[in-house]
Amino acid sequence: MRDLQAGPGFPWGTIRGMHLREPILILGAGLMGRLLAVTLARAGHPVRIVDPAPDAAQAGGAARIAAAMLAPLAESAVTEPNVVAMGRYALPRWQALCADLTQPVFFQQNGTLILWHRQDAPQATRFEALLRHTTAQLPDLPAPRALDAQGVAELEPAVAGRFQRGLFLPDEGQLDNRQLLDALLATLTALGVDMNWGTAMTLQQACSWQRDHPDGWVLDCRGLGAREDWPAQIAKGKGPLRGVRGEVARLHAPDVTLQRPTRLLHPRYPIYIAPKPGHLFVIGATQIESDDLSPTSVRSTLELLSAAYAVHPGFGEARVLELCAQCRPTLPDNLPAVVERAPRVLQINGLYRHGFMISPAVHDAVVEYLHSGRIDLAQRLGLAFTRAQDAMPASMP
Ligand SMILES: Cc1cc2nc3c(=O)[nH]c(=O)nc-3n(C[C@H](O)[C@H](O)[C@H](O)COP(=O)(O)OP(=O)(O)OC[C@H]3O[C@@H](n4cnc5c(N)ncnc54)[C@H](O)[C@@H]3O)c2cc1C
Incomplete structure (x- = not known):
């Protein structure tokens, strides 16, 4: 049996050699x-x-x-500082936890890119202000970086020319x-x-x-x-x-390469594109106050897929592998x-x-x-x- 090796930030150090018997x-x-x-x-x-x-x-x-996005700063727009602090704590712990498993797990800490269409600029201004408020409260979080069209193109060449402005949140992660x-x-x-x-x-x-x-x-x-x-x-x-329903599409898009999760600000809920290995993309997610576990609706499917297509036309030739719905367990x-x-x-x-x-x-x-x-x-x-x-x-x- 392997010993439990504590990773960075683990609260009580290493408990190497500990063999506990309570079932x-x-x-x-x-x-x-x-x-x-x-x-x-x-x-x-x-x-x-x-x-x-x-x-x-x-x-x-x-x-x-x-x-499975690990995005404490992006999420700070919709959650409390303690959840953001837990998210920050968790990033290095994920590396240690994954390293100890018997099979490899895709884990990436390459930041998050936030994009928006011109008509959603006021929403982007509000969003950026919320993130700057968070980084003022939690100074160990890297501050968001504002990007112009050239900055967006340099960071994520696949979307060059389609967005005039963006925000880059360094250090954020995701896993498969x-x-x-x-x-x-x-x-x-x-x-x-x-x-x-x-x-x-x-x-x-x-x-x-x-x-x-x-x-x-x-x-x-x-x-x-x-x-x-x-x-x-x-x-x-x-x-x-209670349950909070979320719907996602899983796509295979060989014509699209994104280096990191990309969020598109949207008037109803932020839509994200999370690239996984092998040109697999998770496009999500709706957020609906409901315990409904029935299949994904047409409306949600249209919104998710059109948002992906607006970010990169290569999604037009993607294959839809799955449309799934589940509920987030919520207090x-x-x-x-x-x-x-x-x-x-x-x-x-x-x-x-x-x-x-x-x-x-x-x-x-x-x-x-x-x-x-x-x-x-x-x-x-x-x-x-x-x-x-x-x-x-x-x-x-
Ligand atoms: C669409 C969507 C997108 C999401 N995206 C993200 C994201 O990007 N980043 C992020 O951090 N989080 C995300 N989440 C949230 C995350 O998935 C959940 O917070 C997390 O899975 C909750 O973990 P859990 O172990 O409490 O419950 P679950 O992962 O739901 O596991 C519960 C388990 O309990 C089992 N079970 C149920 N009833 C019983 C029973 N009576 N007896 C025994 N076992 C039972 C179930 O079968 C299941 O296997 C997302 C969730 C959804 C739905």
Whole structure:
């Protein structure tokens, strides 16, 4: 078994050689479930994962559909400074986490390009002002760089001549979500983790498993699947859980080469083009207040594909590989939270549209609590973390 090697920013240093024996039951083999399972199995815990998906290829919930952009500054226009700080913390942690997996994962930190059409210039002015406000508050974030037509052409030659102005956000990243899910699964298999497909569990069922394993931990990472077990009274401002629908198109476009994720400002929602290896592009994403998991609508498909075509006509000859819809698991304040519903029963949820951007921070905070009982990192990053001793009695399952 390989030792758990802490990466940059890991809160308690290296726990090399640590072999812990408390069994862990993880509900959900999506993003959080797999990340935590790898770390905990590597530290020596016997880990069991359950997921209702019939097999690994169909599992992963929102994580399978996401564009997996790691863009704390771009997202600061729509989120709070603590989420931005978690995103900033997570970038070097992703490099360390990916480097430790048994299969390679495409990870890139080549910045984000923001573009807009002339008629959306007032919106661009507002957007830039929001980003400058963020970098004034969080000075360790690199400031956005304003680009003229020549600057856009030099940075991203494929869109030369089509945009008069742009903004470059240095240092932002992205990864390939499906490669990551596959690499986490391969690592879990190599570590001998007990994976159970076709198995849905409620929190109550997990608590009865815990009665047979009194030293065990339950980690509820079911995303939107935890809705019934995330009531309004769980913790102040932290329930109920809801879905925010997002639709994406996955395209193969051999005629298009982009060096980095490109966002097009749009009056209804920002549209992005995230280039993955092999001329694969994820075009997304709508943002609709709804739990609807039905297929992508015609209207959304038209908007996403026309935005891509407006950025680069080479998308005209692209092949549509998939049109997908999923819901982002979201709490009322749109912020993530960890709640200990009963001693050693942790619910981890509310990652909303920032799961990839912040999950290393949430992961490190949970592992710190499991191994030391401390929540220093959560407090430092402003992650809401309610321990059993602080929980509202009515919230117990
Ligand atoms: C269209 C779209 C685009 C996105 N783009 C980005 C992006 O660019 N950057 C970013 O940072 N984030 C993005 N996200 C958000 C990100 O995908 C989520 O925040 C993240 O996947 C949430 O992780 P999770 O582990 O909590 O839930 P999920 O990844 O949804 O995993 C939940 C898992 O729990 C399982 N499950 C459900 N019910 C049960 C049950 N009863 N028992 C056991 N298991 C169960 C599910 O099958 C699933 O495998 C996007 C999301 C969407 C929908």
